[in-house]
Amino acid sequence: MAPTLAIETAGIRFPNPFMLSSAPPTTTPEMIGRAFEAGWGGAVIKTLAYDLDLVRNVDPRIHGVHLEGRVIGFSNIELGSNRPVEQWIEDIRSLKSQYPDKVLLASLLHTEGLVREQWIEVAGKCSEAGVDGLELNFSCSHGMAEGGGGAVVGQSPELIRRVLGWVREATGKPVFVKLPAGIENLPQKARAAAEAGASAISAINTLNCLPGVDIYNFTPYPTVAGKGAFGGLSGTAIKPIGLRCVAQIAQQVRIPISGIGGIGTWQDAVEYFLVGATTVQVCSAVMRAGYRIVEDLAEGVLDYMARMGFRRIDDFVGLALKNLVKHNSLSRDYKLVSTVNADTCTRCGLCAIACRDGGYQAIELDENRLPVIDQEKCDGCGLCVQICPVPECMKLEEKKTLGKMEEQR
Numbered sequence: 001m002a003p004t005l006a007i008e009t010a011g012i013r014f015p016n017p018f019m020l021s022s023a024p025p026t027t028t029p030e031m032i033g034r035a036f037e038a039g040w041g042g043a044v045i046k047t048l049a050y051d052l053d054l055v056r057n058v059d060p061r062i063h064g065v066h067l068e069g070r071v072i073g074f075s076n077i078e079l080g081s082n083r084p085v086e087q088w089i090e091d092i093r094s095l096k097s098q099y100p101d102k103v104l105l106a107s108l109l110h111t112e113g114l115v116r117e118q119w120i121e122v123a124g125k126c127s128e129a130g131v132d133g134l135e136l137n138f139s140c141s142h143g144m145a146e147g148g149g150g151a152v153v154g155q156s157p158e159l160i161r162r163v164l165g166w167v168r169e170a171t172g173k174p175v176f177v178k179l180p181a182g183i184e185n186l187p188q189k190a191r192a193a194a195e196a197g198a199s200a201i202s203a204i205n206t207l208n209c210l211p212g213v214d215i216y217n218f219t220p221y222p223t224v225a226g227k228g229a230f231g232g233l234s235g236t237a238i239k240p241i242g243l244r245c246v247a248q249i250a251q252q253v254r255i256p257i258s259g260i261g262g263i264g265t266w267q268d269a270v271e272y273f274l275v276g277a278t279t280v281q282v283c284s285a286v287m288r289a290g291y292r293i294v295e296d297l298a299e300g301v302l303d304y305m306a307r308m309g310f311r312r313i314d315d316f317v318g319l320a321l322k323n324l325v326k327h328n329s330l331s332r333d334y335k336l337v338s339t340v341n342a343d344t345c346t347r348c349g350l351c352a353i354a355c356r357d358g359g360y361q362a363i364e365l366d367e368n369r370l371p372v373i374d375q376e377k378c379d380g381c382g383l384c385v386q387i388c389p390v391p392e393c394m395k396l397e398e399k400k401t402l403g404k405m406e407e408q409r
Helices: 029-038 085-098 116-129 143-147 157-170 186-195 236-250 266-274 284-289 293-308 350-358 383-387 399-408
Strands: 007-009 012-014 018-020 042-048 062-067 070-076 103-108 133-137 175-178 200-203 207-209 231-234 257-260 279-282 336-340 363-365 371-373 394-398
Touching: 012 103, 018 293, 029 042, 029 085, 029 293, 042 085, 070 236, 070 284, 085 103, 085 116, 103 116, 116 133, 116 157, 133 157, 157 175, 157 186, 186 200, 186 236, 200 236, 231 236, 236 257, 236 266, 266 279, 266 293, 279 284, 284 293, 336 371, 350 363, 350 383, 383 394
Parallel strands: 018 042, 018 279, 042 103, 103 133, 133 175, 175 200, 200 257, 257 279
Antiparallel strands: 007 012, 062 070, 070 231, 207 231, 336 394, 363 371
16 A cells, blocks of 8 residues: 555644745735645744834844855744734635645734733634634744743743633644743653643744854854844754654654654654654745755655655654753763774865864875775774765775674675
C-alpha cells in the first residue's frame, strides 16, 4: 500500500504535515488561499493584535543573514498582523468555506498586558468563526516581549497556565502553545502547558539576535532612521536549536509537537519527525523560494517513506529519540580515525590546514598535495570530514576495523 502524508494529530486531521508558520507568508487571507492552492496542509494566521495602534511596523524590518553570498536566515523586527480582528473573523469564515479540508490556526498574542477579557474575547470569536485551532504566541522574541508578552510569558509556568486557562474558558478547540528556545528548562514549560490543557506544543519561534552593524555608520541592522533594535532570527541558521528543543520536549511530554526552525528541504522535515514532531511549520524557506517548495517537501518525504517501508508519518515520529542519550553515557571506547579517497580528493589542502590549526596535527600533504593521515596522531574528532568540500572523500572509520584490514593485506 502506498504511503500517505495525511495525519491526525492534536485532534485535527491534516491532509499533510506541512504548515505555514505565523509570519509574513500568512499576512493576508489571499496569501493563505494561494498557499492552500499550492498544496500546503495548514497555515497559522499572522498573529492577531487586539489593538492595532500597538503593532505599527517600521521600515525596513527584515535583514538577511548571509554566508558566502547565500541567505541562511532572516532577522526581523516585524510585529503582528495589521488587519483588525473583526476583519480576520470574516476572513476565517471565508477561508474555511473555500478550503474546508485545510487546517487553519489563529495565532494570539496580548497587546496591552495580560488582560483576561482580551484573550477570552479573541479566542472565542476565532473559534466561532471556524478555525481548526488556536496557537498561543508565548515566544515572540522582540516587540511585544519588551512589553511583557511573547517570550516573557513562555518563560513562566505560572503565566503559561494562567493565560492558557483563560483561553480554555473561551474554546474547546485544540490549543497549541508556541514556546521559545532561549529559556531556562524548556521541558518544564512544556510540561506546564500540557498539564494546563494544551493540545500540542509548537517550537520554536525566532531567536533574539543582532544580525549585524554598519561598520562605517555604526548603526545596527536593519537600520530605521539611523537606529536599530534586537530582532528575531529565523531560517537555516536556527535549525540545530529547533531540533534540540523539539527533542527535549518530546522526551518530556506526551502531547503532539509542531516543529519549527530552519525547515527548507524534505530532509529537514524528516529530521524533525524523527525527533518527535508530528507536523512542521515553515517560514523563511517560503520567503526565499515561494509557496511552491511544498511540492518538493511532499514528494521528498513520500519517496523517503516508500524507500524505508513507512506507511504513515506516525510510523517514524520519534524514532531517533531512543538514540539520544546524556553525554556521559556515550561510549569512550568507540575510536575512529580519518581516511581519504585519493581518487576523489581535489588536493585543496583544507583538511590539513584545519587539522594543523584546529585539530591534532595528524594530516600532512605529500609532494602531490594528497593528504597523508598519521593514524597514531588522529584523534577521530571529525573536523576534517566536515571541512572537506567533496562528499564522501574523507571518512571516519573504526580503528579496530582498519587494523583488521591491514592484517589481511
